[in-house]
Each structure stands twice: as C-alpha cells, then as structure tokens.
Amino acid sequence: MSADPIFSVSGLTKAFGEGEGEVLVLRGIDLAMEAGEMTALLGPSGSGKSTLLTILGTLMRASGGSHAMLGVDLMHASDAERTEFRSRHLGFVFQFHHLLPDLSALENVMMPAAAAAGRETRAMRSRAMDLLDAVGLADRRDYRPSAMSGGQRQRAAVARALINNPVLVLADEPTGNLDRQSADQVMDLIRSINRTMATSFLISTHDEHIAAKCQRRIELLDGRIVRS
Amino acid sequence: MNRYAVKLAIRHLLAHPGQTALLMAGVALGVSVFIFMSALIGGLATLLTQRTVGSIPHAVLEMPDRDPSVLVPSGAAQVVLQKDLSRRDQIAIWQPAVPIIEKTPGVTALSPQIRGSAFVERGQAVAPVGVIGVQPGKLSDIADIDGAMVDGTSTLPADGILIGSRLAGDLGLRVGQVVRLSSDRGRARSFRIGGIFSLGIASADRQAVYMNFTTARALFDLPTGISRIEIKVQPATDAPRIAAALRRSTGLKATAWTEDNSQLFEGLDAQARTGTIIKAFSLITIVVGIASAMLLSIVRRQAEIGIMRAMGASKGLVVSIFVLEGTLIGLVGAVVGALAAWLALLPLPPVSEVRSGGLPIDRAQGDFLLAVTLTTLAAMLASILPARNAARIDPVEAIGQ
Numbered sequence: 001m002s003a004d005p006i007f008s009v010s011g012l013t014k015a016f017g018e019g020e021g022e023v024l025v026l027r028g029i030d031l032a033m034e035a036g037e038m039t040a041l042l043g044p045s046g047s048g049k050s051t052l053l054t055i056l057g058t059l060m061r062a063s064g065g066s067h068a069m070l071g072v073d074l075m076h077a078s079d080a081e082r083t084e085f086r087s088r089h090l091g092f093v094f095q096f097h098h099l100l101p102d103l104s105a106l107e108n109v110m111m112p113a114a115a116a117a118g119r120e121t122r123a124m125r126s127r128a129m130d131l132l133d134a135v136g137l138a139d140r141r142d143y144r145p146s147a148m149s150g151g152q153r154q155r156a157a158v159a160r161a162l163i164n165n166p167v168l169v170l171a172d173e174p175t176g177n178l179d180r181q182s183a184d185q186v187m188d189l190i191r192s193i194n195r196t197m198a199t200s201f202l203i204s205t206h207d208e209h210i211a212a213k214c215q216r217r218i219e220l221l222d223g224r225i226v227r228s
Numbered sequence: 229m230n231r232y233a234v235k236l237a238i239r240h241l242l243a244h245p246g247q248t249a250l251l252m253a254g255v256a257l258g259v260s261v262f263i264f265m266s267a268l269i270g271g272l273a274t275l276l277t278q279r280t281v282g283s284i285p286h287a288v289l290e291m292p293d294r295d296p297s298v299l300v301p302s303g304a305a306q307v308v309l310q311k312d313l314s315r316r317d318q319i320a321i322w323q324p325a326v327p328i329i330e331k332t333p334g335v336t337a338l339s340p341q342i343r344g345s346a347f348v349e350r351g352q353a354v355a356p357v358g359v360i361g362v363q364p365g366k367l368s369d370i371a372d373i374d375g376a377m378v379d380g381t382s383t384l385p386a387d388g389i390l391i392g393s394r395l396a397g398d399l400g401l402r403v404g405q406v407v408r409l410s411s412d413r414g415r416a417r418s419f420r421i422g423g424i425f426s427l428g429i430a431s432a433d434r435q436a437v438y439m440n441f442t443t444a445r446a447l448f449d450l451p452t453g454i455s456r457i458e459i460k461v462q463p464a465t466d467a468p469r470i471a472a473a474l475r476r477s478t479g480l481k482a483t484a485w486t487e488d489n490s491q492l493f494e495g496l497d498a499q500a501r502t503g504t505i506i507k508a509f510s511l512i513t514i515v516v517g518i519a520s521a522m523l524l525s526i527v528r529r530q531a532e533i534g535i536m537r538a539m540g541a542s543k544g545l546v547v548s549i550f551v552l553e554g555t556l557i558g559l560v561g562a563v564v565g566a567l568a569a570w571l572a573l574l575p576l577p578p579v580s581e582v583r584s585g586g587l588p589i590d591r592a593q594g595d596f597l598l599a600v601t602l603t604t605l606a607a608m609l610a611s612i613l614p615a616r617n618a619a620r621i622d623p624v625e626a627i628g629q
Contacts, residue, residue, distance in 0.1 A: 059538055059624050080542070087540020094627060098535040102239040115541035119231040164540070 005032035006167050006200060007056065012065035014051050014223075025051045027223040028065065033202065035167065038194045040211035041204040043220035049204040050172055052220070056202065057090055057170045058082040070167065087116045091161030091169035091199075095176040097153040099145040099160070105132060105152075106141040109159045116164070124163070131159035135189055151182030158189060162199065171203040175210060187213050233548035240525065240553050247521075248557065254517050255561025256568060258510040259603050263569040263594040265510075269503035270593025271579045273496050277464060278580065280492055281485060283371040283427050285339075285458035286467040289325070289480040291317045318453035325457065325478045332477065334461045334470045337369040342444035343455035345412045348391075348437070353399050357391075357437045359411070361444020370458050373425050373438060379403050380423030384440045388422035392433035396424045409437070413449040514558065514603055515610040522554050522614035526621075533618050534626025543619035550615035551608060558607020562600040570596065 014026040025048045033039060043049050054060045055067065058074055067074045072085060091112075099108045107120075109128040114120045132141050135155040137148075145153050154174060161169045171190070175183035191213055194201055203214060211217050219227040241248045319325070322340060329338050342361030347354050364384055368374040374382050378393055380403035389409070391401065401407065403421050410416040419439070426433055445451060457480075461470045464485070471484035486493055526533070533546055573591040582588040 054624050057538070083537070083540060083542055086538070090540075092538055094535075096627075098531060098627060100532050100535070102236075102243040111536065112539035112541075114232045115536060115539060115545055117232070118545070120235070160539070 004034075006035050007067075007069035008032035009056070009062075009067045010065055012052075012055065012067060013063045014048075014055060014060075015063045025223050026055075026062070029223075029225060031218065031225065031228070033168070033200055036194070036198045036200055037216060038191065038201045038214045039203070039216040039218060040214035041202060041218050041220060042206060042208075042211055043204075044206060047220040048223040049220055053170045053172050053202065053204055056168075057092060058086045087112060088164060089167045091164065091166035093154070093157050093161050093169060093171040093174040095173040097145065097150075097157040099153055099156060101145055104142045104144060105137055105148065105156045108145070108156055109163055111163075112160060113163045128159070128163060131162055132156070134193065135159045149182075150178055151185055154178060154182070154186050155189060158186065158193070162193065162197070165197075166199065168200045168202065171201060173204055173206075175205070175207070183207075183210070230545060230548050233545055233552055236549045237552035237556060240529070240549070241556060251517065251521050251557050252561035252564060255514050255558055255603060255607070256565030258514045258517075259562045259565030259599050260569040260572070261510045262507045262599045262603070263566060263596055264573075264589075265503045265506050266595040266599070267569075267573060267589045267591055267593055268587060269499055271582075271588040271590035272499060274579050274590055274593070275582060275588040276492060276496060280489060281464040283429055283432065284485055285370050286461045286464050286485050287459050287471040287474065288483045289319070289329070289457040289459070289474060289478065290455070290483070291319050292479070292481040318450060318455060319457070319480065320453040322454050322457065325480065328477050329457065329459060329474060332470060332473060334463075334466050335459050336462045337366075337460040339363065339366045339369045339458045340441075340454045341456050341458060342441060342448055342450055344444070344448035346409045346437070346447070348395070348399065349408045349410065350399050350401065350405075355395060355399055356435070357395065357409075358435050359409070359437045359439060359444060359447065361439055361441045361448070363441045367438065370460060371427055371432070373427075376425040376427045377423050378426045380421070382423050382425075384438065385422065386440050386443050387418075387420055388440070389419040390423045390425055390438040391421060392436055393424055393426040394430065394434035395437075396421075398434065409447065411447045411449075413447070415447055415449065417447065511602060511606050514561075515606045518554050518557055518607050518610040519614060521557070522550060522611045523617070525553070526550060526614050526618040529618075530621055530626045533621045534623040537621065538623040538627060546619040546621075547612075547615045550618050551611045554611025554615070555604060555608040558610075559600075559604045561607075562603035565603075566596045566600050569594065 008031070010030045012026055012029040013024065016023045016025060029052060041049050041052065051060070055062050062075065070089060074082060074085065077085065100111060103111065106125070106128050109131055110120055110124045113124045129138070129141065132138050135158055137152060137155055137159070140148055140152060145156070148156065158174070174190070175186050178186060187210055190201055190203070193199055203210065205211060217227070218225055326338065326340070329335055339362055344359050346357055346359050348357050362384070367382060367384060373390065382390065384390070395401070401421055403424060405421050406418050407421065408416060408418050461467050467484040468486050471482040474480070475482040536546065570591070573589055573594065576589050576591065577586070579588045579590045
C-alpha cells in the first residue's frame with residue numbers, strides 16, 4: 001500500500017437505530033485507496049456496501065472510527081465543510097441515473113459545477129461538451145433525460161460525476177439497472193476514464209463480470225472486509 | 229443574486245406550464261379582488277364625502293357658549309354667572325379674525341354670515357325659513373348656489389332674495405314675485421324673488437333663503453356683529469385638525485363638519501375596515517395557495533433536491549431556487565392581475581359622474597403598486613418555509629440508497 005493514499009478509514013463503524021433495536025451495519029472497516037485505483041466493492045445485499053460508499057462520499061457520518069481524505073479529517077468537519085469538500089473532490093454515480101428531468105444532457109453534466117459557482121460559465125460548458133464527447137453522447141447534448149435510453153442516461157451520469165474533476169468517483173451499482181450490453185459500455189467507459197484521466201473509482205457491485213474489469217477487489221460480508 | 233438559482237426556478241416553472249399558469253391565474257384573481265376592493269371602497273368614500281361635504285361648510289366659527297359658571301367657588305352663598313338670554317349670540321368683533329382664518333393653512337374659503345329665522349308670507353300661506361345673509365361675491369363659497377340656480381339670477385341686490393326650489397313649489401312662488409319676510413326680531417319687509425336654486429338637499433331647498441349681508445343686518449337687528457363664519461378646507465378630512473387650530477388662534481367656537489356627521493364617518497370607517505379584511509383574505513388565500521403548491525412541488529422534486537445536495541449544491545442554493553419559484557409565481561400573477569384589473573376598470577366613469585345605481589369605482593384609488601408589492605412579498609414569505617424544508621432533505625434518503 002502506498003504511503004500517500006487519497007483516503008483512509010480505520011475502525012469505521014456505522015450503527016442504525018438505538019438501544020435494543022440498534023443494527024450495526026459496519027463493524028470496523030480499515031481501508032485506503034491510492035490515486036488512480038479502480039476498485040470493485042463486492043458483497044451480497046445488506047453487507048454494507050452502500051452504507052460504506054455513502055459514508056466515504058460524506059453523505060452520511062460514521063458512528064465511530066476515523067475518516068480522512070486528502071489530509072482533511074472528515075469525521076469532525078462541519079456539514080458545510082463536507083458539502084464543499086464533496087463538491088470539489090468527489091463524484092457520484094448511482095444505480096438510478098438521477099439526472100434532473102428539466103435539464104438537457106449538457107446542463108445535467110454542468111450541474112455540480114454550476115451549483116458550486118452559482119452560474120454556468122463558458123469554461124464549464126466546454127468541459128461538459130468534452131465529457132459528453134468522451135462518453136459518446138455529443139449528439140445527445142440537448143436531449144432531456146426522458147428522450148434518452150437507459151445506457152445513455154447512465155453514461156451522462158458518469159460524465160456529470162466527472163465535471164468537477166474529482167479525485168474519487170463513488171459508483172453504487174452503476175450498471176445495476178442496465179442490460180449486459182449497456183453495462184459493458186458503461187464499464188468500458190469508466191475504465192478508459194480511469195486510465196486517461198487518472199480518476200480513482202470505487203464501484204460497488206455483486207456482479208463478478210463487473211468486478212473482473214477492476215484492478216482491485218474488496219469483499220464485504222456482514223459489515224466487515226473479508227478479502228482485500 | 230444566484231443566476232443558477234434563477235435559471236433552475238424558471239425551469240421548474242416551465243416544466244409544468246399548465247400548473248404554473250393555473251397558480252398564476254389564482255394569484256392574478258386575488259390581486260384583481262384586492263385592487264377592485266381598493267377602488268370600490270375608495271370610490272365610495274370619495275362619492276359619499278363629495279356628496280356630503282360639497283354643499284356644507286367644513287367648519288363653523290361661532291361665539292363660544294357661555295355656560296353658567298361659578299364665580300365665587302367657596303362659602304355658603306354661591307355667585308353664578310347665568311347665560312344672558314336677552315341678547316343673541318353674535319361675534320361682535322369679527323374683522324380681526326378674518327385675516328387669521330385666511331392665513332391658516334388648508335383654509336380655501338371663508339364666509340361671514342348673518343343668520344336668523346323668519347317667516348315667508350304670501351297671501352294666507354306662511355312658511356318658516358332660515359335666512360342666510362352673505363357678502364356679495366361670497367354667495368357660492370360654501371354651497372355652490374351659482375351652479376344650482378334653476379331660475380333667475382344669483383345676484384343679491386338689497387331688495388332681492390334667493391329661495392330654494394321646494395319652498396317655491398310649496399308656496400307657488402316664481403321669479404319676480406314679491407314676498408314678505410318677518411324676522412324673529414319682529415322686523416318685516418318685502419323682497420323680490422331674484423332666483424330659485426336647487427341644491428338637491430331637501431332641507432336647504434325648502435328652508436334656506438339667501439339675502440344680501442347688509443339687508444340681513446337690518447332684518448335681524450345686528451348693526452355690527454355677525455352670527456357665524458363658515459369656512460371650507462382642503463382636504464375636507466383635515467377639517468377637525470384645522471378647526472382645532474382655529475379654536476386656539478381665534479378663541480371662537482369652531483365646529484368641524486365631522487362632528488355633525490359622525491355617522492357618515494363611522495360608515496366610511498366600517499367600509500374601509502371591511503375592505504381591509506377582504507384584501508387581507510385575498511392575500512392569505514394567495515399565501516396558502518403558493519405555500520401548498522410549493523410544498524407539493526418540493527415533495528415531487530425530493531429526489532432531484534437530494535441529488536443536487538449530493539453533488540455539492542449548498543442548502544442556500546436549494547432555498548434560493550424554491551423561494552425564487554414562489555416569488556416568481558407571485559410577481560407574474562400579480563402583474564397580470566393588476567393589468568387585468570386596470571383594463572377592466574378602464575371603461576368605468578369617474579366617481580363624480582356615477583349615476584345612482586352604478587358602482588362608484590375610482591381607478592386612481594386601486595392601489596395597483598401596493599397590490600403587486602404586497603402579493604410578491606406574500607408569495608416570497610409563503611415559499612420560505614417550504615424552501616427551508618427542501619434544504620433539510622437528506623440526500624441519502626431522497627436518493628433512496
């Protein structure tokens with residue numbers, strides 16, 4: 001393991017509920033990722049994959065342990081600091097594309113940058129065009145999500161995750177809703193971005209076929225890493 | 229102003245054009261009601277005030293009442309100053325008061341008068357009248373007698389009088405005829421009827437008789453003093469304040485028209501309050517409508533809000549988007565409503581030309597700007613709470629991960 005990881009967590013726990021009803025979803029996770037890594041996070045449903053991704057994405061706080069990324073202590077950062085950090089360094093791809101229905105593909109890709117800046121700029125527009133080009137949707141830039149296929153939407157979602165030039169993209173079952181052919185397209189796209197832009201990806205999946213396309217695999221079971 | 233918030237707010241509104249149009253139409257309707265009520269209540273007040281104060285003095289200056297007063301308060305015997313009933317009330321030294329009254333701000337006209345009661349006799353017919361002796365040239369300063377003439381001329385020669393149309397009708401009098409007037413001072417003389425007026429006020433048209441100031445002095449035995457000074461002020465609603473000022477500066481008893489017409493004022497007040505309540509309800513309706521529409525919109529967009537928050541959008545941006553959305557509905561609806569109300573009120577006649585049975589709507593008192601401003605503010609306030617709820621949406625729950 002490199003001496004300079006992009007993030008590291010140790011002894012990370014997450015409990016939902018309180019008292020007798022408490023459910024421990026993560027039971028002490030130790031994990032670090034290097035820059036440029038493409039890692040598959042495997043495990044059956046309920047193993048804690050999504051929860052781990054959500055915590056790493058600063059969308060939820062862990063119950064215990066430490067969580068640092070790029071030298072920032074995210075366990076103890078304020079909500080506003082975490083929002084700002086998320087906007088600058090992290091990208092997300094979800095199982096469902098979650099594109100905004102009232103915006104075109106191009107506007108959707110620009111959204112995370114525009115939301116941070118308070119307006120859309122020419123530079124954002126040109127970067128978003130490059131990204132749409134990279135995901136093969138240059139000719140769909142003015143289409144609303146409702147006019148695009150499932151695979152196209154998910155590729156647009158990948159482009160959106162990259163607009164702020166994140167260090168790490170967290171992808172939760174990014175191909176879970178796609179047919180085999182579209183899933184392969186999306187995975188090939190992620191792999192090529194990982195190579196050309198040196199963006200790190202952490203991809204949760206229960207599909208061996210997907211995991212096989214990644215350099216590293218981490219297996220989760222009952223909230224613990226069982227193989228890394 | 230966050231331009232991206234403006235863009236998204238407009239996109240949200242355009243995404244459901246039918247619903248947006250319906251909401252704006254609702255706001256427009258509320259604003260029209262607001263403006264209509266303002267114009268109607270204002271017009272009614274103007275009409276009633278005009279009709280009431282048009283022909284009456286706005287304030288009357290008379291000698292203060294001399295109530296019985298105790299001169300020596302202590303001791304077994306009391307010395308009381310009794311009202312002198314053997315002499316009539318008059319303002320004995322009145323000339324010095326005239327320039328003081330004329331210089332008082334708000335006073336537009338002034339008319340010193342000799343007043344007295346008399347009987348008009350023509351053959352066997354007798355009618356009691358109130359004689360008003362006015363200075364030549366000041367005849368129409370209080371009531372517009374010149375404009376109310378229906379027969380004859382309004383000049384006041386020493387032997388001429390002007391009578392009301394009802395009195396003329398009752399006694400069968402015509403211009404040029406001679407009648408005899410006996411005053412309550414026991415003096416009598418004959419006058420020629422120079423003109424007949426009709427003010428539209430039954431009491432004046434039946435009982436008022438105008439005559440020359442100097443002639444009236446003789447008829448009522450008032451060689452130097454006068455009975456009262458009547459004044460007009462602008463605006464008429466300032467009369468109580470001006471009357472109080474005149475009371476201090478002249479030492480005379482000053483009675484504003486509002487004191488004798490308190491019922492009219494109570495009526496106008498009640499009207500204005502009713503109008504305010506209706507206007508408040510139309511604003512409340514707008515607030516409730518916009519707040520519920522925003523709440524629904526936010527529930528529908530929960531996942532979108534979650535995804536934006538996950539992608540780094542600040543809570544402030546989310547609040548801005550939805551507050552702007554509500555404000556825009558209010559602003560556009562209000563402008564449309566104001567425009568519609570303006571157009572609808574355009575063909576209505578001005579209040580002064582309203583015939584009986586018509587609604588006296590005064591477009592100038594429609595409060596268009598106030599309606600638009602209040603509605604826009606109300607819309608903004610209505611969307612703040614829903615927008616704050618939107619900002620509190622947890623991205624994780626909203627995205628359903």
